[in-house]
Amino acid sequence: MAKRSKISVIGGGNVGASCALWTASKELGDVVVLDIPQAEGMVKGKMLDLAQCSPIELFDCNITGTTDYKDIAGSEVVVVTAGLPRKPGMSRDDLIETNVKIVKSVSENIKQHAPEAIVIVVSNPLDAMVYTAWKTTGFPTNQIVGQAGCLDVARFKTFIAMETGFSVEDINALLLGGHGDDMVPLPRFTNIAGIPITQFITEARLQELVDRAKVGGGEIVKLMGTSAYYAPASGVVQMVEAIVKDKKRILPCASYCSGEFGIDGLFVGVPTLLGANGVEKVIDLDLNADEKALMDESASHVKDLVGIVQKMFPELA
Numbered sequence: 001m002a003k004r005s006k007i008s009v010i011g012g013g014n015v016g017a018s019c020a021l022w023t024a025s026k027e028l029g030d031v032v033v034l035d036i037p038q039a040e041g042m043v044k045g046k047m048l049d050l051a052q053c054s055p056i057e058l059f060d061c062n063i064t065g066t067t068d069y070k071d072i073a074g075s076e077v078v079v080v081t082a083g084l085p086r087k088p089g090m091s092r093d094d095l096i097e098t099n100v101k102i103v104k105s106v107s108e109n110i111k112q113h114a115p116e117a118i119v120i121v122v123s124n125p126l127d128a129m130v131y132t133a134w135k136t137t138g139f140p141t142n143q144i145v146g147q148a149g150c151l152d153v154a155r156f157k158t159f160i161a162m163e164t165g166f167s168v169e170d171i172n173a174l175l176l177g178g179h180g181d182d183m184v185p186l187p188r189f190t191n192i193a194g195i196p197i198t199q200f201i202t203e204a205r206l207q208e209l210v211d212r213a214k215v216g217g218g219e220i221v222k223l224m225g226t227s228a229y230y231a232p233a234s235g236v237v238q239m240v241e242a243i244v245k246d247k248k249r250i251l252p253c254a255s256y257c258s259g260e261f262g263i264d265g266l267f268v269g270v271p272t273l274l275g276a277n278g279v280e281k282v283i284d285l286d287l288n289a290d291e292k293a294l295m296d297e298s299a300s301h302v303k304d305l306v307g308i309v310q311k312m313f314p315e316l317a
């Protein structure tokens, strides 16, 4: 019998618990969710609750809530959701000082207890946290990746489906850049069942949908008082599935660029071939001058955030 995959999630809050739910319900493997000792009852209780769905939803996997890093040993994938979410009025960047400390300490433990794992970082500000995890673990760049683009592009596709009335299944879109409000959805690469999107929506209206997608996280923070979790977790699990099933999917992920898109030494959202080895390739493409300018601006924002991390922790430079 094939060995079951093991997927660990660090941080059992809104995003972490939702990751566990999608992972288990899709039967991708055994699930371990780890939180801090002060949250022991919460994380153990939530995971026991989730396990009790299995006779109804019919998934076979072990689900464990824990505060002990020994339990993540042997994980194929570790998802990092530990950290503060933003509140209304805050930007993701406002979280950097608190979350870099959390992600650094989490990454030290991942390095010790799950050195073979592919690490998917979710904590914000995303691109700087991916960098932090990479520098702290010292893992090769294929083993470190960030989730943002799967979510951001799903938001863009959702808005297009709402506007046109067509099935989400037929909407194809591409999005690049950092996970800030300057992310770069690409109308030129957007189509419905292969038919250019401009056949169905005016360019002006499409631009409004692009703009809504760019601030899609903030729209939810304003409504809920905290940030989104169902769609972010769904984006994570799309990546987990690509890795544990070695699907060779091309997904928009925060991956290490060494020259692609003219970016060197940064993790930024780019089309990424995801499989059993994690990031198997970054797929470069020819951008026109306007698209390139937007990508450069987004990457320069990521670079500034990485500069803040390096200033706080010179050993991560």
Ligand SMILES: NC(=O)C1=CN([C@@H]2O[C@H](COP(=O)(O)OP(=O)(O)OC[C@H]3O[C@@H](n4cnc5c(N)ncnc54)[C@H](O)[C@@H]3O)[C@@H](O)[C@H]2O)C=CC1
Pocket: 010, 011, 012, 013, 014, 015, 016, 034, 035, 036, 039, 081, 082, 083, 084, 085, 086, 095, 099, 102, 105, 106, 121, 122, 123, 124, 126, 147, 148, 151, 179, 226, 227, 228, 229, 232
């Ligand atoms: N990249 C993306 O697309 C998205 C990123 N996020 C980010 O994900 C993070 C988590 O968001 P939520 O789950 O909504 O927050 P939450 O507050 O519901 O959960 C965070 C959890 O992390 C735990 N935690 C804190 N320090 C820890 C440590 N050192 N070790 C282990 N666990 C620790 C907390 O106890 C808490 O249970 C935030 O930084 C948020 O901004 C959220 C949505 C989308």
Ligand SMILES: O=C([O-])CC(=O)C(=O)O
Pocket: 085, 086, 092, 124, 151, 179, 216, 217, 218, 220, 221, 227, 228, 232
């Ligand atoms: O908006 C936030 O703070 C959480 C997040 O990254 C998103 O939902 O896109």
